[in-house]
Amino acid sequence: MKARTAFATVLVGVLAVLSLLVIRPFLDYVLGAMLLAFVLTPLQRRLAPEVGARVSAFALVSLTILLFVGPIGLFVRVVFDGVGELPTEVSDLPTYQSVERVVERVVGVQIGARFDQILGNFTSTLAERSSGLASAGVHFTLGVLLLLFLLYYLLKDGDVLIRWAKGVTPLPRKVQDDLYAEAEEATWAVLKGHVFVATVQGFVSGLGLIALGLPNAAFWTVVMMFLAMVPIVGVSPVLGGATIYLVVNGRLLEAALLVVYGITVVAVTDDYLRALVIDKESSLHSGVVLLGVFGAAYFLGAIGIFVGPIILALFKETVEVFNEYYDLA
Template identity: 25%
Template sequence: MPSVQRIQNAVFTLVIVALTAWIARPFFVSLLWAAILAIASWPLHRRIRAHTGNRRTAAALLSTLLVTAVFLLPALWALAEAAQQAPALARLLTDASAHGIEAPPVLARIPFAGPYLHSWWVATLAQPHGLAHLLSGGQPGRLLLAGETAKQLGGQLIHRLVEFGFALLSLFFLYRDGPGLYQQFNVIAQRWLGAARWHRYAGSIPHSIRATVNGLVLVGIGEGVLIGIAYLIAGLPSAATWGALTAVLAVIPFGAPLAFLSAAALLFVSGHVAGAVGVAAWGMVVVFVADHFIRPRLIGDATRMPFLAVLFGILGGLEAMGLIGLFIGPVIMMLFVTLWREPQRTLDSGQLADAQEKARSDLA
């Protein structure tokens, strides 16, 4: 083919891809979530499809409904618990803002920083409307009216629900048509990269996503359970709700401290000083062990990535892309590590055949 015609074909292809990406850009996040969920849950979907006699549509519908229930039921439970606790919390905050919060006597006895902390508390939180002044950053005009706040939160909630709905819709079609889509993508990728190189990368991507999901979600649930036990022992009201909140935040590395330190502060203000110290100390131990040892080891051993690559992938992905970056970041780092090690690896024909057979068996 003449070089001019090759250039024209390349330009034609790039224009079509660019226009498609421009049209579909509002749905990229939903598609990425759907892809992550499909890859992470594909072994389960494969078993469901076997139990339904390999009926693609029925299996895809059941798998999608199951994933929906996994997300929807905890969310409904959390909303119900929040609705029950909201009036009491509102009264507590209103009373604290109107009359001030008395400084705990034990605060002044803390070594070194105690006198300073006690003086700061008396000058701010103990004063009428001191809490509102502190939350507004010293500028009352920055406080939003309740109606404006509800409007903003409502808009964000509707946006997230629509995004979640498109993700579930995309997930259904990925379940139903996943093998065919993968086969077509496989053919295109092999044409561009070559069969040997493509299979070196393709086999690692699903494995990396599943390892990341396990490392983030399962470890987060474990942190929520362990710290939730401390909430229960310390006598924190609605310990189960606080434990669930901790588990959700613990999916984000170093996110759990926001929950258990808030719980410790609530115990401290309520006069349960020993419980507050115990919750804070136990939470620090659990988070330190989980985020520095268990989580990177779980993901790193499964993907054969160094500790720093796993850590940078998780935190860098979160910083660059938000919540979805927690799962995309490690995959990108895995691709980079594979590229870094590529000069040291060669695949003979037998190894290539094994890689292709493994890829086919994953979708069987």
């Protein structure tokens, strides 16, 4: 009996490792599909009895394309198009000539030729790696298609997958039910307090840039939505840079207005939303969120910004459930 158990354990372990290697190239897209399926499952359960599981899943995938995949694809395209518009000489950069005169007057060093050389090397390096960019584009396209297909099947057959997982998990059903309930609560807490609040804060911050007529305001709004998910950092780098840009261009009144807008409207929006949507007992400490964001982003890429804090929250809830039933202490 022990030999059979050992053989089954080794076989399952080997197949699990091989399965992970198969999934690994697109792991970030798989995790993205799972996260989206979790968010959309309540809608799927409401729509499926009315129109059928397939039709409701297809409708929600189409909604995802309109609300998420489409804008992200457009954003990536704008970024890549912007690469071709990079200046080939540093003197083409805004406000460069005034900065160059100040440095030469104070330090006595001519920086123009050196910066031209650095910028030229940078643009030539981008051109040499255009094949790598094309390969990344193909990988991105395949990943998005995989995400959409997985999302469809997770919505349509997600309950079947959960029942199968519960059936093969060697834990009492009561323990499993508590684990799933705590995992669902922790995931929603992170999504509301980490993703939703950051998205709104980045959007509100972007409204200030748009109102002041700053260039590429839409692009920087998206950037702030991601930066707002990082504790301590937040939207301040972009708003600070925008303030400096306005000061350098002599728009002092607008710079002052942006500062006031940041410390009032943006700050109040952040504090009010967090108090409104987050239960203090279920929220993660800022240090845990920061560790989850940085660690998972390094390990998983961009999707780690979203799933990193969720993984740490699930670990915490799992330990608490096991401690309640099995007295781990």
